[in-house]
Amino acid sequence: MSAVLxxxxxxxRFGALTVAENIDFRLEAGAxxxxxxxxxxxxxxFVNMLTGRLAPSSGRILLGGDDITESRQAARVKRGLGxxxxxxxxxxxxxxxxxxxxxxAERSGVAGSLWRPASAYGAIRDExxxxxxxxxxxxxxxxxxxxxxxxxxxxxxxxxxxxxKPKVLxxxxxxxxxxxxxxxxxxxxxxTLPTDIAILIIEHDMxxxxxxxxxxxxxxxxxxxxxxxxxxxxxxxxxxYLGEQHHA
Amino acid sequence: MIRQASYYSGARIGWLEWLPFAAALVVFFALxxxxxxxxxxxxxxxxxxxxxxxxxxxxxxxxxxxxxFGLGAYVAGILGAKAGVTDPLLQLAAAGAAAxxxxxxxxxxxxxxxGLTLLMLTLAITSILMEIANxxxxxxxxxxxxxxxxxxxxxxxxxxxxxxxxxxxxCLLFLLIGWWVVRRLIYSPFGASLTGIRENVVRMxxxxxxxxxxxxxxxxxxxxxxxxxxxxxxxxxxFVGLNVLSFEFxxxxxxxxxxxxxxxxxxxxxGPLVYMIAQDQLAKQFPEYWYxxxxxxxxxxxxxxxxxxxxxxxxxxxxxxxxxx
Numbered sequence: 270m271s272a273v274l275x276x277x278x279x280x281x282r283f284g285a286l287t288v289a290e291n292i293d294f295r296l297e298a299g300a301x302x303x304x305x306x307x308x309x310x311x312x313x314x315f316v317n318m319l320t321g322r323l324a325p326s327s328g329r330i331l332l333g334g335d336d337i338t339e340s341r342q343a344a345r346v347k348r349g350l351g352x353x354x355x356x357x358x359x360x361x362x363x364x365x366x367x368x369x370x371x372x373x374a375e376r377s378g379v380a381g382s383l384w385r386p387a388s389a390y391g392a393i394r395d396e397x398x399x400x401x402x403x404x405x406x407x408x409x410x411x412x413x414x415x416x417x418x419x420x421x422x423x424x425x426x427x428x429x430x431x432x433x434k435p436k437v438l439x440x441x442x443x444x445x446x447x448x449x450x451x452x453x454x455x456x457x458x459x460x461t462l463p464t465d466i467a468i469l470i471i472e473h474d475m476x477x478x479x480x481x482x483x484x485x486x487x488x489x490x491x492x493x494x495x496x497x498x499x500x501x502x503x504x505x506x507x508x509x510y511l512g513e514q515h516h517a
Numbered sequence: 518m519i520r521q522a523s524y525y526s527g528a529r530i531g532w533l534e535w536l537p538f539a540a541a542l543v544v545f546f547a548l549x550x551x552x553x554x555x556x557x558x559x560x561x562x563x564x565x566x567x568x569x570x571x572x573x574x575x576x577x578x579x580x581x582x583x584x585x586f587g588l589g590a591y592v593a594g595i596l597g598a599k600a601g602v603t604d605p606l607l608q609l610a611a612a613g614a615a616a617x618x619x620x621x622x623x624x625x626x627x628x629x630x631x632g633l634t635l636l637m638l639t640l641a642i643t644s645i646l647m648e649i650a651n652x653x654x655x656x657x658x659x660x661x662x663x664x665x666x667x668x669x670x671x672x673x674x675x676x677x678x679x680x681x682x683x684x685x686x687x688c689l690l691f692l693l694i695g696w697w698v699v700r701r702l703i704y705s706p707f708g709a710s711l712t713g714i715r716e717n718v719v720r721m722x723x724x725x726x727x728x729x730x731x732x733x734x735x736x737x738x739x740x741x742x743x744x745x746x747x748x749x750x751x752x753x754x755x756f757v758g759l760n761v762l763s764f765e766f767x768x769x770x771x772x773x774x775x776x777x778x779x780x781x782x783x784x785x786x787x788g789p790l791v792y793m794i795a796q797d798q799l800a801k802q803f804p805e806y807w808y809x810x811x812x813x814x815x816x817x818x819x820x821x822x823x824x825x826x827x828x829x830x831x832x833x834x835x836x837x838x839x840x841x842x
Binding site: 320322342343344345346347352354358359360361362363364366367370371372374375376379380381382383384385386387388390393394397410411429432433 | 522523524525526527528701702704705706707708709710712713716717719720721722723724725726727731
């Protein structure tokens with residue numbers, strides 16, 4: 270299998286503090302891959318380097334075999350790298366539909382058009398509506414995001430990312446802060462995502478049944494990689510998480 | 518009424534939106550003694566509209582929007598006084614173009630920053646221009662102002678008369694054009710993306726939007742409109758004073774917009790109208806204390822009507838509808 274997203278010896282230092290140390294990582298085509306690790310393991314830093322929000326101190330990032338280490342965020346999105354945020358990052362006062370439509374408009378290249386009203390772009394609206402329907406959000410299309418329950422806001426995060434038709438989707442703790450009843454709904458949505466999208470899901474622990482491959486990140490380094498069974502049977506992983514519980 | 522672009526609902530011009538222009542025509546015929554003041558209000562509305570585009574929609578905070586207005590006024594004035602370019606439309610076009618160039622150049626530099634830094638940079642640019650205008654006396658007349666400007670009849674047909682009637686209709690026409698352009702921009706996908714940038718720029722980056730380029734673009738367009746407004750004021754008064762570049766004037770414009778309502782096209786109409794009429798009336802009644810009245814008005818609006826006067830109207834209409842149900 271070929272890697273759609275790959276990092277080679279990726280490092281990030283803030284002064285003396287190293288938050289990513291020689292991370293070699295491969296995301297295969299169509300993967301359902303989880304990146305887990307305790308608090309402060311450097312998961313979000315890693316994601317921010319992948320998406321271009323943070324520049325790595327050294328190392329390379331490859332998307333579909335091309336080096337994107339120097340590419341800007343927008344360029345990476347255009348190449349098919351989509352993401353969601355751990356903390357909702359939405360257009361809070363805009364209707365749900367516009368949250369999704371803005372992204373679709375950027376992808377379709379009409380977002381810079383100056384003259385015709387946005388509402389005249391029926392194709393954008395229809396695509397957004399269709400996408401919302403598949404996520405069970407069709408009835409909420411006209412509602413401003415800030416009036417939605419938190420769980421649905423998390424779904425809007427995913428909807429925006431899907432509207433970009435990504436080849437690689439980074440999900441940063443998609444169910445963070447959501448009560449367990451609602452998080453099942455999010456998991457159901459994740460299960461139905463098209464298999465041609467390679468998904469990297471970032472989580473705190475390994476409760477998720479969703480992933481078929483897990484990478485454990487501890488203190489900026491890859492501790493171990495393997496199937497869920499291998500990881501849950503791994504003594505060092507247990508020590509890391511148990512150790513954390515001891516301190517807590 | 519919707520106030521920003523949406524892929525959801527339409528952007529047809531409602532009949533209420535023609536009201537300002539109809540009212541302006543009524544004033545022209547019914548209140549000739551207010552025509553000179555009216556022309557100034559029309560220019561300020563166009564200027565406020567350009568500020569609303571960047572401040573209300575794109576979220577660019579500025580205290581230096583007079584840089585564009587002043588540059589436009591001086592470019593048009595110098596052309597008319599020193600270069601023998603007396604055609605008003607040519608002067609206007611040159612003013613708009615010069616302000617657009619200033620917008621691209623300064624925007625490209627300062628829009629990499631935000632918040633207080635951006636605010637200070639806008640202020641600095643205006644101050645620099647003001648100092649240039651102050652020192653370049655042989656071009657600008659310095660502190661005495663630029664006079665002796667020739668403005669030929671429009672299209673060789675309509676002379677700028679001493680009652681300001683031509684100037685009034687001329688300003689009204691360009692306000693109509695400016696309003697139409699701004700309105701189209703705001704409701705376009707471009708306008709929608711500006712709203713997105715204002716709401717959440719991190720998210721805009723994450724959906725692949727070239728946010729910085731969009732901001733520079735809107736800053737340039739807004740600058741060009743402000744430059745045209747400056748030229749209109751010059752042509753109406755046939756005089757340019759240093760105050761067109763002043764920080765006080767930029768602040769005054771901001772006050773007008775806040776008064777009317779930021780981020781809603783018609784806030785830019787209501788604000789200057791109320792402000793200028795209040796100023797005119799208060800100055801007649803209390804020549805020494807008129808600024809006190811303006812201050813009081815602003816405090817009341819900021820405390821009790823955060824959306825400006827139009828926001829207040831919205832609240833009242835919503836309450837009335839709620840009561841009827």
